[in-house]
Amino acid sequence: MLNRTLFLFLSALFAVSTSAQDSLNVHRLFNWQDPTLPIGDNGLQNKYNEVWGYAANGREYAIIGSTTGTHFIDVTQPTMSIQVDHVPGRFGGAGLVHRDMRVYADHLFVVCDEGPSSLQVMDLRFLPDSVHVVYDDNTLFARVHNIEIDTVNARMYTCGGSSQFSIFSIADPAAPELLVNCEASFPWWNGAIGYVHDCFVRDNIVWTNDQDALHVIDFSDPFNPEIIGALTSYPDQGYNHSGWMNDAGTLYAMADETHGSPLKFIDATDPSDLNILSTVTSGVDPTSILHNPFFTGDRVHVAYYYDGYWAWDAANPQMPELLGYYDTNSAPNANGFRGAWGVYPYLPSGNILVSDMQTGLWVLAYDTPTGMNSATVPPAFRIAPTVTSGTVRVQAFKEDPTSTSIEVINSNGQVVRTTPLGNLRSLEVDLADLADGTYLIAVGTGVDRYTQRVIKTSLR
Secondary structure, three states: OOOOOHHHHHHOOOOOOOOOOOOEEEEEEEEOOOOOOOOOOOOOOOOOOEEEEEEEEEEEEEEEOOEEEEEEEOOOOOOOOOEEEEOOOOOOOOOOEEEEEEEEEEEEEEOOOOOOOOEEEOOOOOOOOEEEEEEEEOOOOOOOOOEEOOOOOOEEEEEEEOOEEEEEEEEOOOOOOEEEEEHOOOHHHHHHHHOOOOOEEEEEEEEEEEEEOOOEEOOOOOOEEEEEEEEEOOOOOOOOOEEEEEOOEEEEEEEEEOOOEEEEEEEEOOOOOEEEEEOOOOOOOOOEEEEEEEEOEEEEEEEEEEEEEEEEOOOOOOEEEEEEEOOOOOOOOOOOOEEEEEOOOOOOOOEEEEEEEOOEEEEEEOOOOOOOOOOOOOEEEEOOEEEHHHEEEEEEEOOOOOOOEEEEEEOOOOOOEEEEEEOOOEEEEEEOOOOOOEEEEEEOHHOOEEEEEEOOOOOO
């Protein structure tokens, strides 16, 4: 985020690059990319997918999936991060989009939802020296879209793929065993639940994100599950993609993977009576897409396609407060899928791991310690994208924005365009007819004055 001085603007004339990141209260510690990785899908231009983390013996590791397999990066000292191992997937290269992973009992479980793949289990106890594959087999299933693990009860839940929604015992991580395939075992499953894209599980209670609804299922007896709650109709309903529970078990954050759909905060105190308390959105663009949310305490961390990493404080769930954001991808918003895929906020250091489909692994940190509740007030305005061939959107965060105008200032300090904002909450400013270069967008007055550097380029 640019400081509110023209000096920094005048010193920032440079060619378009991924180093021009839009952020609030969050800064980059490290970015890892492997230029040798193949593209998985020509339309997506993807190389990377899920991210997870692992910590042991005073060291921290980022684990990120790619089109070739799973990469293990020692991020203990972020600025000196290094890849310490790579495990190829059974399937990779062209056509690969999805991998998913979770850690249980010092073992990493990895699945893939394309090609003739397999379940891989890796022993992490030898890091940083190496990772040991202790299981790689497609007997239980070949493809899975997402997994979740109940660490208390040593169960792995699989969503989508070739086995659909199933439960496996991983009491012995190197020898997983099928407990039940819900579609095959329960005649009522397809009619009541159907396809489950992802889920959250805690102590045998599973919250299923099943495309067009949310269900809460008690699997204390995996052979006789009971539906104890459901939310089948709600405002701004879209494709129910994923969700996560806060530590207290009172609040569930639900992400619909639909352009423009907001993050929903659901009162989870009574599963039989679910209701949405509030919603939040990045406000960057109508095409912004939520992907994966996670809680640490009252803080919800979100991987946002196009918009990067975002976080809100939901201590007051009816009025969540924006804490910060960091854009990991300079691609302009569009009707597609690019940018941040996953986020892992559980490292002992408090550093945040983010995976981006095109730009790889990011290690981020807050400008203030993550345990502090400072910087909970968002800026008066947000201006994005920061790299554009045409328009930028000015979004007011205040309920009643002061009537004002938007100024576009060139590198010589000249105001080249003035556009009235009036009392609108958002407005698009078209820069298409301006020469390529760096501009300063200024909006607001007094303490609410806000500026953002924007690079205008026709090479997009």
